[in-house]
Amino acid sequence: MQQGIHPDYHEVVFQDSSTGKQFISGSTATSDETVEIDGKTYPLIRVEVTSDSHPFYTGKQKFMKADGAVDKFNKKYGLK
Secondary structure (H helix, E strand, O other): OOOOOOOOOEEEEEEEOOOOOEEEEEEOOOOOOEEEEOOEEEEEEEEOOOOOOOHHHHOOOOOOOOOOHHHHHHHHOOOO
16 A cells, blocks of 8 residues: 555544434544543534435435336226
């Protein structure tokens, strides 16, 4: 591996802006803000949406049944 061409990979804390939920993950992202968790200081990255607030993961998203071509044909011609 060549030296000096790869970005610094380190642990950072991602925080959901709407719920305040935080999680630690590895990333090359940097930030001027920091947060202390369990006596260790991490850079803090604020994000708009995480699995804690996304409608798909929270169960608030509604799914509409998409009719297939066969269902559309049957409905159009009154079959079955």
